[in-house]
Amino acid sequence: MTSKIINTDLNFNAIRITFFEKYTSFILPVILIFADYIALLVGEGVAFFLRDSIVPLFLSNFEMPDIYVYIVIPLIFLFFLHFDRMHIRRMPFWQMTEKLFKASTYAVLSIIVIMYFAGVTKEVSRIFIFLLWVFSFSSLAIVRYSLKKILNKLGLFQLPVILIGAGKTAELLLASFHQDAGLGYKVVGVIEDNPSASIKTRFPIIGTFVNAEDAIKRSGVKNVIIAAPGIGREKLLNLIHRLQPHVRKIAFVPDLFGVPVSSMELETLFNEKTVLLKVRNNLANIYNRLFKYSFDFLSSLVGFIVILPLVVLLVALIYIDSPGPVIFRHIRVGKDGKSFPCYKFRTMVPNAQDVLRSYLEANPEAREEWQRDFKLKKDPRITRVGCFLRKTSLDELPQVLNVLRGEMSLVGPRPIIREEVLRYGDYIHDYYMVRPGITGMWQVGGRNDIDYSERVKIDSWYVRNWSIWLDLVLLMKTVQVVLARKGAY
Numbered sequence: 001m002t003s004k005i006i007n008t009d010l011n012f013n014a015i016r017i018t019f020f021e022k023y024t025s026f027i028l029p030v031i032l033i034f035a036d037y038i039a040l041l042v043g044e045g046v047a048f049f050l051r052d053s054i055v056p057l058f059l060s061n062f063e064m065p066d067i068y069v070y071i072v073i074p075l076i077f078l079f080f081l082h083f084d085r086m087h088i089r090r091m092p093f094w095q096m097t098e099k100l101f102k103a104s105t106y107a108v109l110s111i112i113v114i115m116y117f118a119g120v121t122k123e124v125s126r127i128f129i130f131l132l133w134v135f136s137f138s139s140l141a142i143v144r145y146s147l148k149k150i151l152n153k154l155g156l157f158q159l160p161v162i163l164i165g166a167g168k169t170a171e172l173l174l175a176s177f178h179q180d181a182g183l184g185y186k187v188v189g190v191i192e193d194n195p196s197a198s199i200k201t202r203f204p205i206i207g208t209f210v211n212a213e214d215a216i217k218r219s220g221v222k223n224v225i226i227a228a229p230g231i232g233r234e235k236l237l238n239l240i241h242r243l244q245p246h247v248r249k250i251a252f253v254p255d256l257f258g259v260p261v262s263s264m265e266l267e268t269l270f271n272e273k274t275v276l277l278k279v280r281n282n283l284a285n286i287y288n289r290l291f292k293y294s295f296d297f298l299s300s301l302v303g304f305i306v307i308l309p310l311v312v313l314l315v316a317l318i319y320i321d322s323p324g325p326v327i328f329r330h331i332r333v334g335k336d337g338k339s340f341p342c343y344k345f346r347t348m349v350p351n352a353q354d355v356l357r358s359y360l361e362a363n364p365e366a367r368e369e370w371q372r373d374f375k376l377k378k379d380p381r382i383t384r385v386g387c388f389l390r391k392t393s394l395d396e397l398p399q400v401l402n403v404l405r406g407e408m409s410l411v412g413p414r415p416i417i418r419e420e421v422l423r424y425g426d427y428i429h430d431y432y433m434v435r436p437g438i439t440g441m442w443q444v445g446g447r448n449d450i451d452y453s454e455r456v457k458i459d460s461w462y463v464r465n466w467s468i469w470l471d472l473v474l475l476m477k478t479v480q481v482v483l484a485r486k487g488a489y
Contacts, residue, residue, distance in 0.1 A: 017160050017188060017220065024157040028184075029087040031147075031157070036081060039143035040074045043136035050135075051128040072114070077107040077136060090159060092180050093148070094473045097141050104137035148184060158186035162221045164212060164239070165228030166192035166199040169253050173227050185225075191215055209235075213242045226252035282466050283433055291468060296410045300403040311397060314345060314389070321385040324350040327398055332415040335435045340407040342415050342436075343398035347386025348379075355381045372452065374420065393482045399438045411471040412437025413459035427456050430463040439478040 020027065080103040081087065086096070112129060151157050163170055170190075177185045189206040190199055199205075207215025209231075216224065224247050226239065240250055265278040282288050315326050325346055332342040349355060359380045360367040366376055382390065389395035402408035408415065415436035421428055441458045462470070 020156050021158055021160045021186065021188075024159055025088075028157045032087045032144075033078065033082075035143050035147050036078060036087075036140060037074050039139040040077050040136055041070070042143075043139035044069060044073060044132060046135040046139070047128055047131035050131050051125055068115075073111060073132070076110050076114070077104065077140075080104075080107045080110070081140075090183050090185065092176070092183060093145060096144065097473075098469050100140050100144065101137055104133060104140065107136075108133040152184060155186075158184050159223060160188045160221050161185050161223045161225050162189050162191060162206070162216060162219060163187045163203070164191045164209070164224060164226045165231075166190050166195040167228065167230075169229055170199070170227040173225065173253070188221060189215075189219055209239065212239060213246055216243055216246050222248040224250045226250065229253050229255040283463065288466075288468070292409065292471070293406070295468070295471070296403050297406075299410060300400045304400045304404070307397060307400075310394075314394060314397070317385050318345055318383075318389075322346075322349060322383045331417070332436065333418055333421060333431075334407055334415070335432060337421075337432050339418070340402070342408070343401050345386075345389055345395045345398060347383060347389050347395050348381040349383060352381040374417070374452075393443075396438055403438065407435065409435040409437045410439065411462075411474050412440055413462060414440055414442050414455060423452065424456050424459075427460045430460040433463050434466070439474060441474060444474055444477040444481055 081100075084099050084103055086099060086103065091099075108129060111132075163173070174187065177183055177187070187203055190203045191207045191209065191212050192199065192205060193208045195205050206219055224243055226236070228236075229252075231239075236252065240252070243250055265280070267276040267278065269276055318326050328344045328346040328348075329341040330344065331339050334340045356379075360370060366378070369376055386395070399408055403410060412434050413431050413436050416424070416431070424431055441462045442455045
């Protein structure tokens with residue numbers, strides 16, 4: 001492995017760019033194409049196995065020409081993956097998974113059409129085609145995630161970038177780069193007039209805003225991220241114009257915090273030399289609302305049947321530990337500001353209000369915590385079984401009934417009580433647009449470790465950026481968070 005050491009006037013720690021980092025834009029796409037090909041063969045193999053081994057015996061076996069197995073089917077998938085630039089773009093893992101899903105769907109539809117015109121559809125099992133779609137997508141997602149994780153851990157094929165700006169926005173970007181396996185960015189230097197002590201100790205400071213282009217030229221790095229949304233339009237334009245001749249790509253964080261960016265579309269107005277940003281309100285579409293409700297209802301119905309034995313067991317444990325009502329009905333505020341009884345397994349002693357009142361009177365610090373968050377980390381009302389239920393979030397299982405009754409959703413804002421409405425301020429209108437959820441962004445983002453004002457903003461962000469794919473991602477992430485028991489009490 002060779003390395004390149006570059007010094008600048010302000011750089012007390014030399015930038016090191018390895019061979020793999022320097023040529024990652026050329027080598028990584030080849031590795032990804034090869035990995036995708038292997039993943040597709042695995043997906044095909046699983047589909048063949050399940051079709052011939054698990055489906056009823058009265059369905060006859062089928063054979064497919066090797067040219068379809070090893071060339072035609074993989075090439076069709078690879079075409080759609082490459083068409084969506086999946087081998088050269090770096091993006092967050094969940095966005096990558098969404099694009100893998102779409103590419104797999106288009107590929108399978110194309111395979112059906114090609115086989116139809118080739119006259120081989122009569123010989124191909126429909127069940128196999130369905131299984132091919134499911135397991136090809138699954139294999140691609142698993143292999144992509146695993147490969148990126150391994151490369152990140154080994155520090156291989158990371159894209160070297162220069163970060164301009166070292167404020168709060170830069171810290172958010174750095175956290176995202178560290179946590180998300182799909183991005184693979186490596187910050188090798190920072191340009192900032194007044195870098196914080198934290199940034200200084202982690203990255204070499206190679207220049208300031210004034211001499212940014214000289215610093216970029218001397219570094220040899222061809223990718224720049226501007227993380228300074230507050231510098232103003234004129235300074236941003238000037239900076240981009242100065243840097244563009246010396247780099248391949250410039251990314252910048254616009255001052256759009258709070259804007260629903262997930263549904264944003266961009267149109268270029270050439271004559272006016274500007275762009276037009278369009279923001280859709282996905283929840284204004286009646287088809288989206290019906291689809292969300294149908295998904296919630298059917299998933300909850302199936303889920304309730306599956307978890308019924310567990311529910312019976314938990315009912316018995318709750319009653320044995322603390323005799324009294326097993327289900328707790330708490331009045332919460334729902335869609336359009338209407339109140340509804342939110343169901344939970346009882347996790348507190350029957351005389352919970354009296355216990356709380358006495359505890360808060362005797363503990364000023366606990367009273368302050370309650371007034372701030374409406375929660376206590378050390379709550380004297382919680383029973384032994386209740387503590388376990390809360391840690392595992394099993395206390396919320398009865399809310400499946402709320403979903404079936406149309407009062408809640410599987411994913412949505414955190415259900416609040418009437419006293420919390422004033423604390424939402426203007427954001428309460430966002431809350432009223434949807435049904436509150438059993439899970440949501442606040443659970444995935446840290447649950448009870450997040451302060452109240454941040455919870456409100458998270459709820460608002462979810463509503464403004466809603467999509468079915470976002471719901472699916474949050475459901476999958478909720479499982480991960482619950483298993484890790486992060487932030488639950």
